[in-house]
Amino acid sequence: xxxxxxxxxxxxxxxxxxxxxxxxxxxxxxxxxxxxxxxxxxxxxxxxxxxxxxxxxxxxxxxxxxxxxxxxxxxxxxxxxxxxxxxxxxxxxxxxxxxxxxxxxxxxxxxxxxxxxxxxxxxxxxxxxxxxxxxxxxxxxxxxxxxxxxxxxxxxxxxxxxxxxxxxxxxxxxxxxxxxxxxxxxxxxxxxxxxxxxxxxxxxxxxxxxxxxxxxxxxxxxxxxxxxxxxxxxxxxxxxxxxxxxxxxxxxxxxxxxxxxxxxxxxxxxxxxxxxxxxxxxxxxxxxxxxxxxxxxxxxxxxxxxxxxxxxxxxxxxxxxxxxxxxxxxxxxxxxxxxxxxxxxxxxxxxxxxxxxxxxxxxxxxxxxxxxxxxx
Numbered sequence: 001x002x003x004x005x006x007x008x009x010x011x012x013x014x015x016x017x018x019x020x021x022x023x024x025x026x027x028x029x030x031x032x033x034x035x036x037x038x039x040x041x042x043x044x045x046x047x048x049x050x051x052x053x054x055x056x057x058x059x060x061x062x063x064x065x066x067x068x069x070x071x072x073x074x075x076x077x078x079x080x081x082x083x084x085x086x087x088x089x090x091x092x093x094x095x096x097x098x099x100x101x102x103x104x105x106x107x108x109x110x111x112x113x114x115x116x117x118x119x120x121x122x123x124x125x126x127x128x129x130x131x132x133x134x135x136x137x138x139x140x141x142x143x144x145x146x147x148x149x150x151x152x153x154x155x156x157x158x159x160x161x162x163x164x165x166x167x168x169x170x171x172x173x174x175x176x177x178x179x180x181x182x183x184x185x186x187x188x189x190x191x192x193x194x195x196x197x198x199x200x201x202x203x204x205x206x207x208x209x210x211x212x213x214x215x216x217x218x219x220x221x222x223x224x225x226x227x228x229x230x231x232x233x234x235x236x237x238x239x240x241x242x243x244x245x246x247x248x249x250x251x252x253x254x255x256x257x258x259x260x261x262x263x264x265x266x267x268x269x270x271x272x273x274x275x276x277x278x279x280x281x282x283x284x285x286x287x288x289x290x291x292x293x294x295x296x297x298x299x300x301x302x303x304x305x306x307x308x309x310x311x312x313x314x315x316x317x318x319x320x321x322x323x324x325x326x327x328x329x330x331x332x333x334x335x336x337x338x339x340x341x342x343x344x345x346x347x348x349x350x351x352x353x354x355x356x357x358x359x360x361x362x363x364x365x366x367x368x369x370x371x372x373x374x375x376x
Contacts, residue, residue, distance in 0.1 A: 035367045036356035037319055038306075040347050042298045048336045051271075053209035053241070053290040055282050058274070059175040059201025065091060066168040068191040071184055078182050081280060082173045082199065089196055093169035100162035107155035110148070117141070117148035175201035178283060200284040205277045207241055207253065207290050210268035215294075232258060239273050241282075242289045251276050255292070300343040306355045307332060307341060317361045319352040323368035325361045 073090040076082060121141040127133040180198035184190060238252040253275035262269055273290050275282060307330065308315050314332055317325040330346030347353070354361060361367060 035354045035358075035361070037352050037368070038302070038355050040300055040302065040343075040351040040353060041349055042300055044295065044297045045299060045301055045335060045340075045342070047294045047296050047333075047342070049215065049292045049294045050336065051209040051211065051290045051292070053207040053273070053288055055241075055284060055286045055288070056206050056208055057177055057200035057202045057284045058204045058206055059177065059199075060284055061174050061177075061199045061201065063088060063171060063174075063196045063199060064192065065089075065171065065190045065194060065196065066192055067091060067096060067165050069093070069095065069169065069189070071186055071188045071190050071196075074182065074184070074186055076179050076182075076197075078179055078197075080179045082177065082179060084173055084176045086173045087170055088173055088179075088199075089171040091169040091171070091190065093166055096162065096166040096169050100159065100166050103155065103158040103162040107152070107159050110152040110155040114145070114148035114152045117145040121145040171196070173199050175199055176203060177201040178280065180284070198284075202277050202280055202282060202284070205275050205282040205284075206256070206272040207275065207288070208270070208272050209290050210263070210266065211258070211271045212268055213262050214267075237293050239293075240291045241273070241275055242291055243286065244288055249275065249282065249288075253290075296342065300347055300349070301335070301340050302343060302347070302353065303355050304339060304341055306353055306358055308358050316347065317354040317358050317367075318347070319354065319367060323366050324364050325354060325367045327363055 069091040071089060072092050075087045075089065082088070121138075121144070124133050124138045124141040128135065128138040177200045180200060182197045184194070184196055190196065233255055236255045238254060240252060241249040243249065253273040255271060256274040257270075257272035259270040302316070306316050308317070308327075314330055315327045316330050318328050320326055328346050331344045332341035333344055335342055354367060357367075
């Protein structure tokens with residue numbers, strides 16, 4: 001009974017469709033859609049070449065005391081911006097002051113001794129001219145006078161040294177910049193060699209990175225000698241610095257240093273790019289990426305959507321003369337814009353390839369169809 005009902009419904013539906021067709025009503029037709037394609041050609045592009053980099057202030061200075069003593073005062077805080085000559089630390093200066101006073105007293109004694117020796121020498125000189133004293137006495141008094149003058153010079157040097165040591169008890173910033181970590185506390189006993197902090201001179205910052213030797217050779221002007229760093233640096237374009245969070249630093253930089261010596265292990269050359277830092281946004285130690293725009297000429301560029309990845313291989317579907325697709329293996333270079341690849345092998349100028357829908361194509365499938373003529 002149920003089977004008879006189903007058959008009746010099918011026959012009724014068929015009759016309805018036949019009736020609609022006989023009434024001249026157009027039924028939906030199956031249309032063949034074409035895949036999107038492009039013809040391969042060469043063009044010039046700008047490729048962003050990226051290097052991992054670490055920032056460092058051009059004038060990073062480690063602050064260490066020149067004299068021993070108790071740290072009486074810390075005048076700055078970590079991360080504080082300071083000006084050149086600003087007081088950072090104060091060391092107990094009482095011993096240095098006493099040493100200065102003692103040196104000054106020794107100088108006064110040496111001056112008095114010099115004056116006495118001078119008077120004796122001049123007296124003996126007059127007496128010698130009158131033939132009252134011997135040559136021996138004259139020479140002896142002259143030597144005593146010279147020795148006294150040497151003692152005065154030595155005492156003056158001691159005074160100057162004591163003044164310098166007294167000045168070392170007040171430690172000032174050698175450059176304008178930011179204060180780093182301060183590992184000491186007030187009351188600590190410090191001595192030469194103890195690190196108090198680091199001042200990062202951050203008005204100009206250097207991003208340190210490594211460049212492949214082969215890339216430098218490609219970028220320099222034709223005929224430039226490898227030893228001519230000035231021309232090499234001048235030939236490189238402005239660079240940008242991208243922080244770890246993806247933010248691009250607002251100011252452009254210039255490659256300012258190439259060591260010229262290749263690391264035998266990595267085959268790279270150490271480089272620096274200098275960036276202005278007027279707002280102090282860059283600090284020593286931060287890591288990011290230096291992006292160097294590199295112009296590539298006469299290269300084949302295709303959309304990434306045209307490339308199908310199969311395990312370790314990459315392939316593109318090329319459209320043959322009979323409109324069927326055939327897979328060809330290609331090698332690509334990512335140019336970093338998220339949309340395109342440079343083809344280094346596998347395609348030639350004039351080849352027609354599928355750019356949209358490549359993942360759904362099968363070998364030998366017809367992918368292009370002639371357009372239907374328009375109805376009049």
